[in-house]
Amino acid sequence: MSLGIWLQGRPALSQTTDLEQYQKGPATYGGAELERTTRELRSLDSPSQTTHEERYQQALADFRAGKLELAVRELRVLDSAVARNALGVVLETMGDHGGALAAFQDALRLQPDFAGAAYNAAKLLMRQGRTSAAIFQLQSTLEGRRGRDDTTFSLQMLLVEAYASDGQDKRAAEILEELLTERPGSAKVRFYLAMTYASLGSLDVAVRHYREGLRLKPKDSAGLMGLAKTLLKLRKGSDATPYLQEYVRLRPNDAEGYYILGRALRDTGRFKEAAETLLQAARLSPEDYDIRYHSGMALWQAGQVEAALPQLEAAQRLKPDDVPVRSALTRVLRSLGKEEAAREESESAERLGLRKSRQDQA
Structure with a gap:
């Protein structure tokens, strides 16, 4: 804007x-x-x-x-x-x-x-x-302007x-609704209304404005991503997927697009496609913990246990004090028959969990 x-x-x-x-x-x-x-x-x-x-x-x-x-x-x-x-x-x-x-x-x-x-x-x-x-x-x-010019x-x-x-999202929405009556063909107003209503928790209304904005401007990357994320909040991963696929087609070097698409595919049980998509995100952003962690989980769920291990190890290196990645590594290592390494990861996860519990209680 x-x-x-x-x-x-x-x-x-x-x-x-x-x-x-x-x-x-x-x-x-x-x-x-x-x-x-x-x-x-x-x-x-x-x-x-x-x-x-x-x-x-x-x-x-x-x-x-x-x-x-x-x-x-x-x-x-x-x-x-x-x-x-x-x-x-x-x-x-x-x-x-x-x-x-x-x-x-x-x-x-x-x-x-x-x-x-x-x-x-x-x-x-x-x-x-x-x-x-x-x-x-x-x-x-x-206050000093009376016109309705650009x-x-x-x-x-x-x-x-x-x-x-x-x-002050409600005040923002009021102004945008007034602007919409003046400029019903403005994709910008539609997208801002969508973002504002999403912030207010009115997700169905946000979806409606995103769809109308994309009808007016179908290749708007921010609109595609905004709609997809809103649909995912509504647990409509299948509906979000085509918008995310269009997003990564338009922005093939954007790691976030592949990451969100991979999460959507994983949430709908398409684990093999999710793993491939998340691996592409990891290639684009190798130092991102969330991408590495979810890449490993998708590979594990797709039955590619050996391929999951280096992704989870990379995630553990990026966030050594994170309990979920330690627990995931424990499961993968046991699946691969590496009992000693699995035991060490399990003990580390328990220690970290206890420490976090004490910190939360303090």
């Missing part, structure tokens, strides 16, 4: 009123043309010869070229809302969050209805964990994020 970074506010001189969006960090624009423009603009020695617009555009050129210190120097001398907002963007890119927030607030002091600066300030406040301040900022900005929509969606981060 990110808009990227909003740089522009009210037009300064020849600027248009459209919102520009730039990702953080330097962009790769035409080097020769950029350098030519840079030289021409810097040849204007006198402040009287260099207009606000030219200095602003020069700062943007420096930003795109990765010359952040130069961009900051240009922007600091420009006392306009658009320049202060751009300064905040550059400072945030440099990791100066305090300076960035002050710049965004300066932009809002100069132009209180500057939606781009309000969005940037609220987003930064949320990153800092100051969710209540972000909510107040967004509410104040939205800018207002983006601010409302960020407010939904802020409410969700603050645990």
Whole structure:
């Protein structure tokens, strides 16, 4: 739902009123043309010869070229809302969050209805964990807006994020339901409604919104995973499986997709397919305890006991104090006739269990 970074506010001189969006960090624009423009603009020695617009555009050129210190120097001398907002963007890119927030607030002091600066300030406040301040900022900005344009929509969606981060899921749902009446064809609103209702425990309603969102945007990976996880919570593993299969088709290098698919297959008794899928997850993420543990369990349930052993041993190495993996290793080792090793694992599991019990009682 990110808009990227909003740089522009009210037009300064020849600027248009459209919102520009730039990702953080330097962009790769035409080097020769950029350098030519840079030289021409810097040849204007006198402040009287260099207009606000030219200095602003020069700062943007420096930003795109990765010359952040130069961009900051240009922007600091420009006392306009658009320049202060751009300064905040550059400072945030440099990791100066305090300076960035002050710049965004300066932009809002100069132009209180500057939606781009309000969005940037609220987003930064949320990153800092100051969710209540972000909510107040967004509410104040939205109160002054009467239209139903894309800018207002983006601010409302960020407010939904802020409410969700603050645990106010019911308030988030209210805003989303209002937005749905205005934008019934928005897959984004459907997916956020689904996530919000899932957080509220209304899983069937969440499933309905996920399905509608995927009807509008069938290849949305987050929507596919969200629906699958919700169906798994409803113990509908068979229904979740095709969505997970589509997810891993779209994202073949994502270990989580194979892991969740493997769990779904295992839960529905398809142990051989589950084992193959979980092994693929383990190849992609070999240091993940859960993946290794469930790979070993699926292989054991599929009758591939020897193949299960190295997976469970890897899981035990990753989490040596975990009782379930010790117990699983005990069973596998006994199945392989390794009684002495099984006895050692069993005793370790008992000791760890007793220690955990004492810690829980303390």
